[in-house]
Amino acid sequence: MNILASSILAADVTKFGEEINTTVANGAKYIHVDVMDGVFVPKLSYGQCVVKGLRKCTDAVFDVHLMVVEPIKYVEDFRLMGADIITVHLEACTDVKMTLLKIRDCGAKAGLSIKPETPVEEIRPYLDYVDMILIMSVEPGLGGQKYIDASTERIAQTRKMINESGMDIDVEVDGGVYLGNLKTILDAGANVIVSGSAIFNGNVAENTRKFVEIMNG
Numbered sequence: 001m002n003i004l005a006s007s008i009l010a011a012d013v014t015k016f017g018e019e020i021n022t023t024v025a026n027g028a029k030y031i032h033v034d035v036m037d038g039v040f041v042p043k044l045s046y047g048q049c050v051v052k053g054l055r056k057c058t059d060a061v062f063d064v065h066l067m068v069v070e071p072i073k074y075v076e077d078f079r080l081m082g083a084d085i086i087t088v089h090l091e092a093c094t095d096v097k098m099t100l101l102k103i104r105d106c107g108a109k110a111g112l113s114i115k116p117e118t119p120v121e122e123i124r125p126y127l128d129y130v131d132m133i134l135i136m137s138v139e140p141g142l143g144g145q146k147y148i149d150a151s152t153e154r155i156a157q158t159r160k161m162i163n164e165s166g167m168d169i170d171v172e173v174d175g176g177v178y179l180g181n182l183k184t185i186l187d188a189g190a191n192v193i194v195s196g197s198a199i200f201n202g203n204v205a206e207n208t209r210k211f212v213e214i215m216n217g
Contacts, residue, residue, distance in 0.1 A: 002215040003192045005030035005063045005172065006208065008054075009045065010196030017057040022204045027212030030063040030085070032174070032194045035078075037068035040092045041141025048074075048081045055082030063194075065113065065174070067140050068092060072099040079106040087111030087134050087172075090122060100129040111172065115140060116148050120157045127165050132192065133158055137185075138175030147176030152188045159189025182214050 006023040008016065008031060020031055031054070036045040051064060064083040066074060071088040072095070078086055086103045090112055093099045103110040112126055113134035123133055135158055137151035155173060162169045173185050174194035182193065193215065199207045 001191065002186065003030055003170075004028045004199075004208065004211050004215060005032040005192055005194045006199045007032040007034065007174070007194050007196030008200075009034045010200040012200070016054060019200060019204050020054065020058050020060070023199055023208045024058055024060045026205045026208035028060065028199070028208055030061045030192070031058065032063045032065060032196075033083075035064060035066050035068060035074075036141055040069045040089065041067045043141050048077050051078060051083060052081040061085065063087070063111075063172075063192075065111075065134065066092075070094060072102050075099070075102050075108075076106055079103075079108050083108055085109040085111055085132060087113050087132065089113045089115070089140070090126075091115055091118060096126055097129055100126060104129070113140075113174075116151065116154075120154050120161065123158065124161060127162070127167055127169065130169060132170040132172050133162070134172040134174055134194075135190070136175055137173050137177070140175075145176050147178075147181055151175075152184060155185060155188040155190050179210055179214065182211065186215065 006028040011019045038044045061084045063085045065087045086108045100110045109131040111132040112130045138145035171190045172192035173190040177195045178198045
């Protein structure tokens with residue numbers, strides 16, 4: 001099943017509840033929350049209190065992307081605040097397996113992300129411990145970047161690896177996804193699509209519906 005994850009990084013913070021409810025009402029299944037520590041990535045963003053507050057606005061799945069060093073320290077807090085899926089970066093964990101197991105032990109689904117320069121093959125040892133792989137199609141930490149074209153092949157490699165494993169694992173793509181390249185990304189093997197600027201810049205309801213129409217074929 002194809003799923004749209006609307007990224008609140010591009011939403012109007014003064015209208016968080018309204019814009020989240022609008023995108024969900026028009027077909028988004030996930031709300032994607034980027035958490036940045038200013039160390040693993042250059043910027044800071046929302047923390048546990050924001051997730052807790054937003055949880056009161058919607059029953060949608062909270063897809064929390066921890067772009068932080070040693071995310072294992074924060075997993076339990078984010079789960080308690082309402083995260084349903086917690087994704088961590090392979091490059092940010094001293095012990096990737098232990099971090100993923102911690103996420104599952106807390107009752108959340110576990111996601112593993114890699115930066116654009118990290119070889120897809122580095123994911124393979126962790127397939128038994130993940131529910132989702134997030135392929136970053138831009139450098140993590142900054143919204144509004146252009147999609148890196150080489151990401152399409154990386155998505156295809158990831159889907160092939162998963163298919164060969166026989167496991168049921170989602171492939172999520174985040175960064176530079178717009179209506180113009182959406183079908184290419186889906187055809188490559190992604191089934192969870194993160195989009196921020198293309199959803200929240202302009203008419204949120206209409207933008208969401210256009211994404212969902214393409215994703216539903």
